Amino acid sequence: MTEQSGPKELVRYAISAEQAGFDFEVSSDHYSPWLAAQGHAPNAWTLLGAVAHATEKVDLYTYVTCPTMRYHPAVVAQQAATLQILADGRFTLGLGSGENLNEHVVGKGWPTVQRRHDMLREAIVIIRRLLSGDLVDHKGDYFEVDSARIWDVPDEPVTLGVAVSGPRSLDAFATAGDHMIAVEPNGELVDGWHSARQATGLPGGGRVIGQIPICWDPDRDAAIARAHEQFRWFGGGWAVNADLPTPAGFAGATQFVTPEAVADSIPCGPDLDAIVESVSAYWKAGFTDIALVQIGDDGQEEFLAKAAEPLLAALRDAAG
Secondary structure, eight states, X not given: OTTSSOHHHHHHHXXXXXXXXXXXXXXXXXXXXXXXXXXOOOOHHHHHHHHHHHOSSOEEEESOBOTTTTSOHHHHHHHHHHHHHHXXXXXXXXXXXXXXXXXXXXXXOOOOHHHHHHHHHHHHHHHHHHHTTOXXXXXXXXXXXXXXXXXXXXXXXXXXXXXOOSHHHHHHHTTTOSEEEOSSOOHHHHXXXXXXXXXXXXXXXOOEEEEEEEBOOSSHHHHHHHHHHHHGGGGGOHHHHTTOOSHHHHHHHTTTOOHHHHHHHSOBSSOHHHHHHHHHHHHHTTOSEEEEEEOOSTTHHHIIIIIHHHHHHHHHHHHO
């Protein structure tokens, strides 16, 4: 999570996570942290290039990049192609319609939900065309591309994951991406994704990738305090989280969220069974992959050294 650690630390954690046995690693793509207490926001693409060089086996994802405002889709396509080559085919481009927190920095305002979806849909068309290696000209409703071509095209095609959060985004993107990304264990979303793709004759077998925050620590009270300090924003839901513009806005919106409320929604402390129970909601909903966010930079090394391997074993046993 780029919002809670510096770039060198993130590369070091990525190496340790691969050694601990994780199958894949995802990177957020932020210009600002959610809360000032998190304190970081290095560039995701520079970071992923370093991680691709420093690791050998783990799959890598952007989770997620908004290719409509802070980045032009032609630039995202070039970044994705280059990263796929550096990663030897291990990269998946995760895309979403973005958050005001990160996209407002370029001074273009913050569009309505419908406009953001329309922009993303057009951006995906451009990205796919460019990833083919063809020369592309495009003049659409939101973007123009003038005689663009990606010269270094990876042998292994870049697949696209698209973030969805409800019926509107599901309708817009179920047939646009190869994989579904979501941050809550909603089985109706998963069923709707598969049904929409089958109805149009698209192949099945894509991944359904979820995310869950955890705060492992030998001291449960310390874990709750850290989760409250750095992750109380998470409970606002994406209708709120997508629209607030600054870390100060998130601090104000969550000033009355209590540590107890955070502990009720995020597994905190040393109990691995509690984490497995929380994750189980995702595979019961039909998710194929789960990204675990260990909250906070403090304790990250201890988590990777002491808890990661037994937790992975418990999760795999429980998932069958």
